[in-house]
Amino acid sequence: MLQRVATEPDASADPERPAAExxxxxxxxxxxxxxxxxxxxxxxxAEAGLRQREDALDAVQDAMMKMLGYQDRPAGEWTPLFWSILRRRIIDIQRRRRFRLGWLSPEPRHEDGSAVDWADDGPDPSRAHDGSEGYAQLSAALATLPARQREAFSLRVLEELDVATTARAMGCSEGAVKTHLSRAREALQRKLEDWR
Incomplete structure (x- = not known):
């Protein structure tokens, strides 16, 4: 499914093709x-934003724990609320990581002087589950996008949230969501065409 999302043209671009409900x-x-x-x-x-499996698992668990405090809210509010909480948790982890690496210790380096890459090179459960090269390419391309574009694309296209819900989750206007999504699609299309 993820490969189809990245390679199919937008239905709105083809007037002959009926829009799916x-x-x-x-x-x-x-x-x-x-x-x-x-x-x-x-x-x-979370993994696309943090690029570390353990941090992504922590962020999701923290967001889920925080959601338990909102169980009295109507079910219609859960989706934007959860994505907003998770997004803020990811940002908190990124800030803490930058502070820790930037202020408390010098940037770690290998013996040959090259920077240490903290990304986990081990098998990724989501990639193993999907078992497709398309997911790996899309994931790598998403990782190159600025955070707001990556969030807009993930929430609108992958999670299929509507514009209003995405705007609430991201804490911005609907117009900003559309702009970020448009730029993300253009960048991803260029990146994925280069890999073909």
Missing amino acids: PAVPERPASLEQFLAGIGTRAFRF
């Missing part, structure tokens, strides 16, 4: 069901 997601009966259903997608989102 968006699927209405089923409302979960409980917050626990909602969190169980969103866990894998949330991990992928």
Whole structure:
């Protein structure tokens, strides 16, 4: 599915092609069901932003724990609220990482003087699950995008949230979401065409 998202042209660009009606997601009966259903997608989102598996798992777990405090909220508010909480948690981890690496210790280096890459090169559960080269290429291309573009693309295209919900989750206007998404699509298209 992810490969299809990255390579198919936008349906709105082809006037001959009828637009597919968006699927209405089923409302979960409980917050626990909602969190169980969103866990894998949330991990992928966090991993794209943090580029470290353990930090991504921590961010998702923290966001889920915080969501338990909002179980009295209507189910319609859970989706934008969860993505907003997770996004803020990712930003917090990124800031703490920059502070820790930048102020408390010099940048770690190998014996040959090259910078240490802290990314986990081990098998990635999401890639093993999908088993496709397309996901790896899309993931690598997403990692090169600025954070706001990556968030807009992930929430609008991969998570299929509407513009208003994405804007609430990102804490910006609907116009900003559209701008970030447009720039992300252009950059991803260029990047993925280079890899063909």
